[in-house]
Amino acid sequence: MDIIFTMEYNKIKEKTMVHKLFLLKMLVILLTFGMMILSCDDNSINEVDTNPSPPTGLTGTVISPNNSIQLTWNSVSNAETYIIGYKKNTATSFQTQYGITTTSYTFSNLDFATKYDFRIAVIKDGFRSDNSPSITVETGNPLTANVSISMETRYIIIPGSINRNYYSVLVELTLSNGAQWNANGITENLFRSWVTMSGTPNVGTWSVTTFDYSRNPQPQTVQFAYTFNSTTNNVSISGLTATIVTSRLTEMMGYTNVVNSLTIGTPSSASSSTWLTN
Numbered sequence: 001m002d003i004i005f006t007m008e009y010n011k012i013k014e015k016t017m018v019h020k021l022f023l024l025k026m027l028v029i030l031l032t033f034g035m036m037i038l039s040c041d042d043n044s045i046n047e048v049d050t051n052p053s054p055p056t057g058l059t060g061t062v063i064s065p066n067n068s069i070q071l072t073w074n075s076v077s078n079a080e081t082y083i084i085g086y087k088k089n090t091a092t093s094f095q096t097q098y099g100i101t102t103t104s105y106t107f108s109n110l111d112f113a114t115k116y117d118f119r120i121a122v123i124k125d126g127f128r129s130d131n132s133p134s135i136t137v138e139t140g141n142p143l144t145a146n147v148s149i150s151m152e153t154r155y156i157i158i159p160g161s162i163n164r165n166y167y168s169v170l171v172e173l174t175l176s177n178g179a180q181w182n183a184n185g186i187t188e189n190l191f192r193s194w195v196t197m198s199g200t201p202n203v204g205t206w207s208v209t210t211f212d213y214s215r216n217p218q219p220q221t222v223q224f225a226y227t228f229n230s231t232t233n234n235v236s237i238s239g240l241t242a243t244i245v246t247s248r249l250t251e252m253m254g255y256t257n258v259v260n261s262l263t264i265g266t267p268s269s270a271s272s273s274t275w276l277t278n
Contacts, residue, residue, distance in 0.1 A: 195242050
């Protein structure tokens, strides 16, 4: 009886060992298959472009004051930085501008009326592309302009005010050819020296205010107003004239983006003998 029991026990033990070995083999197979799947997923996620294409659509535009060139190009997906090569058209080798992270870049203070060559490359996933085909852009001639003047004389009644009669002489200086003023540097005293006022009334004794150019610090026109408040409406006007001072043109040019020359335009003076009313 003991012998039979021992034999059955050994059979059961043997079957259990076989079953455990089978489960262990299956576990090894599953683990190996899982590692293969993960490895495939990792390769697809971390796929690296080791030979990126250069950016396309490189174009250049000359901008004011005619010796600046703005480059633009199409964005490259996952780009780290862009690299621009640039040179004068007559030069043999390119210089390099590194570390550009946007899709535009401006070269300033170039020589006037000169051709420049540009090309671009990209750094992507740590790899540098080839250079794009180069383009050639020619800067313009030195910017010239003239300055003209206009004037508006206005009388306004302000209801409820003690000094209810408000007189305003608005004078404008306008540049031609798309030239621009560096308006934030122009003070009331500068303006008084650039424009002479003659006739009646004697606005030289009135206060002068400048318009707020903080939203557009480089306008084509600057405006100043002579103002006077009075309890009466008996301020007469006759032959009031604003005239640009020719001897101040060089100084004026220093407050513009004009490079070559600033001359007197038409009209060079403005007159009024009438108050406009509201």
